[in-house]
Amino acid sequence: MPALPSSLFEPVWVQFAVLCPEQPEFNPGHPLGCHRRRVPDRVVFEHVIAALVHGSGYERIASEGCSDRTIRRRLRSWAEAGLGEQVHELALDAYDRMIGLDLADVSADGAITKAPCGGDRAGRSPVDRGKGGMKRSTGVDGYGIPLGIVGATANRHDSPLLRDTFEACSTQLRHFWPEQVTAHLDRGYDSKRCRDLLDEIGFDAEIACKGVPAPIQVGKRWVVERTNSWVNGFGKIRRCTDRNAKIIDFYLYLTAAIVTIRQLIHRARTLYRWDTRPTTRRLK
Numbered sequence: 001m002p003a004l005p006s007s008l009f010e011p012v013w014v015q016f017a018v019l020c021p022e023q024p025e026f027n028p029g030h031p032l033g034c035h036r037r038r039v040p041d042r043v044v045f046e047h048v049i050a051a052l053v054h055g056s057g058y059e060r061i062a063s064e065g066c067s068d069r070t071i072r073r074r075l076r077s078w079a080e081a082g083l084g085e086q087v088h089e090l091a092l093d094a095y096d097r098m099i100g101l102d103l104a105d106v107s108a109d110g111a112i113t114k115a116p117c118g119g120d121r122a123g124r125s126p127v128d129r130g131k132g133g134m135k136r137s138t139g140v141d142g143y144g145i146p147l148g149i150v151g152a153t154a155n156r157h158d159s160p161l162l163r164d165t166f167e168a169c170s171t172q173l174r175h176f177w178p179e180q181v182t183a184h185l186d187r188g189y190d191s192k193r194c195r196d197l198l199d200e201i202g203f204d205a206e207i208a209c210k211g212v213p214a215p216i217q218v219g220k221r222w223v224v225e226r227t228n229s230w231v232n233g234f235g236k237i238r239r240c241t242d243r244n245a246k247i248i249d250f251y252l253y254l255t256a257a258i259v260t261i262r263q264l265i266h267r268a269r270t271l272y273r274w275d276t277r278p279t280t281r282r283l284k
Helices: 006-019 041-054 068-080 083-098 159-172 192-201 222-232 245-268
Strands: 105-114 132-140 146-153 182-185 204-207
Touching (some): 006 083, 006 245, 041 068, 041 245, 068 245, 132 159, 192 204
Parallel strands (some): 105 182, 182 204
Antiparallel strands (some): 105 132, 132 146
């Protein structure tokens, strides 16, 4: 079984391959003028996707044609080049042109997952008996398409991450926002600090009030909860064993790109016709 259906893997890889810097087949700095052939980016990317989906360690997914050290080195170079953010930006652009982003209503919320190996984004989890945990704050559009993600330690409150979350969304959208935007937030953001921030950036506020039962005032912010469940379906996000913040951000934005492309294909199949168009709701 593939880690991802081909209808999702191929679009992600085509865009990712364009962004990858070209490298010679042999290392030009070798003193004898020869070296082992460079493992193709496609092979390494397949192993990275397997690690992302299943959450496996690099030693477990390594093969004869691609060692775990090769995966780590290539992953580090891709993360430092910001390829995860770039491929997500391209996915958002394609979704906006074919379906259209609903930027009149946006939502943001945090989610805590496990980080048992520590690292830059690990902290005491308040929902897991103080074990190592990672928090991510995600901003989504009115349908739940992830616009921007910010990683932090699990013991950070959601409200201080709101500014960074919307700044990340603005960066991925190339600073394009409609004239009127309404931010739908849960009662964790019910504070003067958050309301002043929304006034500063020009967003209208729809924030649930503390002390009122959530189902009565859920409004339009439920889509971010659905997006968090989509992202938690990836093993590397659900249980992050990486310690480097850039690599974690790479995985977060690569996951957001996959989620965006999946929703793009899912919604486009009823609006457009192409030769390899899926005929069922389940992508293959």
